[in-house]
Amino acid sequence: MNDRTENLLLALPGLLLLALAFLLPIGQMLALSISGPDGPTLDHFVRFLSDPYYLGVLWRTVRLSFLITLICGAIGFPLAYIMTKVGPRLRLWLVVMVILPLMTSVVVRTFGWMVLLSRSGLIPQMLRDFDLVGRNFALMQTEIAIVVGMVQVLLPFMTLSILGVLTRIDGRLEEAARTMGCSFLQTVRTVVLPLALPGIVAGSLLCFTLSASSFVTPNLLGGSRIQVLAASIYRSVTSAPDWPFAAAQAVILFVGILLVLLPYIKLTGGKNG
Amino acid sequence: MAEVRLQTIRKSFNKTAVLHGISLDIRSGEFISLLGASGCGKTTLLRIVAGLEGVTEGRVEIDGRDVTSLAPEKRDIAMMFQSYALLPHLSVAENVRFPLRMRGIGNRDEQAEKVRAALETVQLGHLAERKPRQLSGGQQQRVALARAIVSNPKVLLLDEPLSNLDARLREDMQVELIEIHRRLALTTIFVTHDQEEALSLSDRIVLLNAGRIEQQGTPDEIYNQPATSFASNFIGSANLVPAEIVDGPQGPVARLGDGQELALATGETARGTATLAIRQEDLSLTTSGAGPAAKIRTRVFLGARNRYVMTLAGETLRALTPNDVVLADGAEVRLTVEPARIRVIRG
Incomplete structure (x- = not known):
């Protein structure tokens, strides 16, 4: 047996699992999305894309996912950078702190946010007490609530992706930049940021795909008024069982994420990783 | 500038x-x-x-x-x-x-x-x-x-x-x-x-x-x-040998730990306990003749030269010689050094 067949053999169980658990359901979903009473049809897609309500849901999903990814990056990069600069003990504590939320279920965390953000919850109450907002101010069932909840869920993915790349950057490069006339911020911009790009891209991809397909947090924090695509799919399946329409929405979500991934992958492919 | x-x-x-x-x-x-x-x-x-x-x-x-x-x-x-x-x-x-x-x-x-x-x-x-x-x-x-x-x-x-x-x-x-x-x-x-x-x-x-x-x-x-x-050892990795500087019949000599003597330059004024710094390339080895006796421990072939590691009065010495000087391990050799090439460091 040569190396090639040996490698193939070793990869076989994984490939098999992938085919059974991933490719097969996706195929099924694709088939379902174009199934109609009288043979294959694109009606479900037409219905989705011609209805302003559903287009609004799609737009909100994409918009919120971008916003969440952006905020995760804006918090995650400095956090990861600081983690590479502090001593090993403090770094361990910071890593634990970042990972800790992952150890409780998303549902529990989201209920936590519901308590904090609800009308009589801590945060709106405090803002009202300081007269920073009006009496009718609410946070629950707004897009802000979804963003806050999702950022907390996804921040570890962004931070750890960036941290992995940052720890491999030679610290002397930053020192060299300083001796060549860069201030601290210029060093971060011209040296650290470009070299951390692969980590930032990986983290952004994770954040974007996870938030575009997330269901629990947006559903609980956004309520029924503010729907995202995953919640809309859920409703299509549960309230008026319409499997083909749900499948069509899932395909649109799938293709949408794929379209976002492509330029990203190109972006990293050209740079040195 | x-x-x-x-x-x-x-x-x-x-x-x-x-x-x-x-x-x-x-x-x-x-x-x-x-x-x-x-x-x-x-x-x-x-x-x-x-x-x-x-x-x-x-x-x-x-x-x-x-x-x-x-x-x-x-x-x-x-x-x-x-x-x-x-x-x-x-x-x-x-x-x-x-x-x-x-x-x-x-x-x-x-x-x-x-x-x-x-x-x-x-x-x-x-x-x-x-x-x-x-x-x-x-x-x-x-x-x-x-x-x-x-x-x-x-x-x-x-x-x-x-x-x-x-x-x-x-x-x-x-x-x-x-x-x-x-x-x-x-x-x-x-x-x-x-x-x-x-x-x-x-x-x-x-x-x-x-x-x-x-x-x-x-x-x-x-x-x-x-x-x-420290300087003489670091620069040119000179040999450092503790010695007692005394007056001999023909001027100052350095008495080593085992009583053997090395002639020093006549102008040397230091007396008493001192350290001799002798460069590796300044030591010449002969099988016969005058000078303190040392025992060869190892030869290291360096191409153009040989380095000999030897023991003299309980101290380890290194000498660089031309590569045609070939001595067996364990051989007894006589050391000669140009008196002016020995540096005496007080204390």
């Missing part, structure tokens, strides 16, 4: 003192070497001049201006790192242009011209568009050098820049450094643990030992008149 003045620099890391009050004046255009074993504080001192490390106490002046608490980017220095520290995401030309861009020196065309000239200086003009990882170690080294000199800094700091190169490239780079220094006359501080490098490159050598200046002087002074036993 600028002079650098260090005044009683002290530096501690977590209460461990690394530098114990170093004062040093470096003349404008001087090539000075900080020489010492690893851990002696030479790199820390260099990083203090660069501003990458603060001082616990003391004062750093560049060109008459107090820069002790000035950030590195405001010091108008250039530093070359042992690991080269080329920016991997930029091309060779962009790397060399980096300090010009960051310091806002010249417009785009002038920068391009300076980059071209600097790369010509290190003979790498043809590789300007490559990425650093596509270059060999020696080429990366020369890019780092071009990047260090391109902005015509007041002070050029070199942190063991040659230690990652193989022997042949190192010799080439030494010549290149000497010629560049002669042409640009940059004030240069060179950190090295390699005494040969320090001897061949410097106008002045500062020998550091455990955070203090052990001795400083021209390469000639440091090599021929080591002031302390």
Whole structure:
């Protein structure tokens, strides 16, 4: 047996699992999305894309996912950078702190946010007490609530992706930049940021795909008024069982994420990783 | 071109003192070497001049201006790192242009011209568009050098820049450094643990030992008149032999631990307990004749020469001989040394 067949053999169980658990359901979903009473049809897609309500849901999903990814990056990069600069003990504590939320279920965390953000919850109450907002101010069932909840869920993915790349950057490069006339911020911009790009891209991809397909947090924090695509799919399946329409929405979500991934992958492919 | 003045620099890391009050004046255009074993504080001192490390106490002046608490980017220095520290995401030309861009020196065309000239200086003009990882170690080294000199800094700091190169490239780079220094006359501080490098490159050598200046002087002074036993052992790795200096019938002699005697120069004035510093190449070995007897332990073949490790009066001695002197392990040999070549260090 040569190396090639040996490698193939070793990869076989994984490939098999992938085919059974991933490719097969996706195929099924694709088939379902174009199934109609009288043979294959694109009606479900037409219905989705011609209805302003559903287009609004799609737009909100994409918009919120971008916003969440952006905020995760804006918090995650400095956090990861600081983690590479502090001593090993403090770094361990910071890593634990970042990972800790992952150890409780998303549902529990989201209920936590519901308590904090609800009308009589801590945060709106405090803002009202300081007269920073009006009496009718609410946070629950707004897009802000979804963003806050999702950022907390996804921040570890962004931070750890960036941290992995940052720890491999030679610290002397930053020192060299300083001796060549860069201030601290210029060093971060011209040296650290470009070299951390692969980590930032990986983290952004994770954040974007996870938030575009997330269901629990947006559903609980956004309520029924503010729907995202995953919640809309859920409703299509549960309230008026319409499997083909749900499948069509899932395909649109799938293709949408794929379209976002492509330029990203190109972006990293050209740079040195 | 600028002079650098260090005044009683002290530096501690977590209460461990690394530098114990170093004062040093470096003349404008001087090539000075900080020489010492690893851990002696030479790199820390260099990083203090660069501003990458603060001082616990003391004062750093560049060109008459107090820069002790000035950030590195405001010091108008250039530093070359042992690991080269080329920016991997930029091309060779962009790397060399980096300090010009960051310091806002010249417009785009002038920068391009300076980059071209600097790369010509290190003979790498043809590789300007490559990425650093596509270059060999020696080429990366020369890019780092071009990047260090391109902005015509007041002070050029070199942190063991040659230690990652193989022997042949190192010799080439030494010549290149000497010629560049002669042409640009940059004030240069060179950190090295390699005494040969320090001897061949410097106008002045500062020998550091455990955070203090052990001795400083021209390469000639440091090599021929080591002031302390550390200096003579470190430079030229001389043999150090404890001895008692007494008056013999024909002038002063050194009495070794086992009673054997070595003749000293007639002008030698020291008496009593002392340490003899004898260079490896100054010892000649004969199987017959006068002189103290020593026992050969090991021969190390070095190509052009042989190194013999032997025992004399309980001390380990090393001698460098021409490679046609062949002696068996365990053989008894007689040692002769030109009396004037023995340095007596008191105490």
